[in-house]
Amino acid sequence: MSLKLFDLTGQRALITGSSQGIGLALARGLAAAGATIVLNGRDAAKLETAAQTLTADGAHVDTLAFDVTGHDAVRQAIDGYEAKTGPIDILVNNAGMQHRAALEDFPADAFEKLLQTNIASVFHVGQACARHMIKRGKGKIVNIASVQTALARPGIAPYTATKGAVANLTKGMATDWAQHGLQCNALAPGYFDTPLNAALVSDPEFSAWLAKRTPAGRWGNVDELVGTCIFLSSDASSFVNGTTVFVDGGITASL
Secondary structure (H helix, E strand, O other): OOHHHHOOOOOEEEEOOOOOHHHHHHHHHHHHOOOEEEEEEOOHHHHHHHHHHHHHOOOOEEEEEOOOOOHHHHHHHHHHHHHHOOOOOEEEEOOOOOOOOOHHHOOHHHHHHHHHHHHHHHHHHHHHHHHHHHHHOOEEEEEEOOHHHOOOOOOOHHHHHHHHHHHHHHHHHHHHHHHHOEEEEEEEEOOEOOHHHHHHHOOHHHHHHHHHHOOOOOOEOHHHHHHHHHHHHOHHHOOOOOOEEEEOOOHHHOO
């Protein structure tokens, strides 16, 4: 009985920014739990390659190419998919980007791009999906936050601001939408070996610092995010709302 709480059979999950990295790993994990997967990104060719990889593993996969930063484009894509294919039961807002520069020299255009990609997209896609979920009286939204939701490092102040906003927008989603049967939570990864962190992973000095700073003593593996995502996407979290779950090897718990 308890394992059935985590079963996603019959559910359809849209994961934004899922052609690689954390998004693709979460898509693979939700598929293994029984969900039909909807991959999203701007590059249709990369999406198709990712879809073929998941299909080869036995997953049921659709692709939906759209730019998460365009409100009208998002709405059109979500509404069209729901009308043609079926309901999106689970949304994982994973799309994101990074730009590193000293705050005093941070380019204004890069700051605006971070705002659009990391936080406005959560609003655009979240709202578009929630409008359908509300009508059905149920739905799961998992927003991907970050260890920078709680901590800061030199050179990424705007990124830190966006990820702090993700946590607060998640609280707002839960406050507005829990009454309609939705559970809206955030998953905050620590330092994981992903394409977004490639520059840091390849830096021996940074990796040595991270191993000392993190109680677990290492980089995270993206597969270690899957269990928490399944929990937040399943009936097991039916009374969990507006919270941010850190999966970070203990880094936010230790000085």
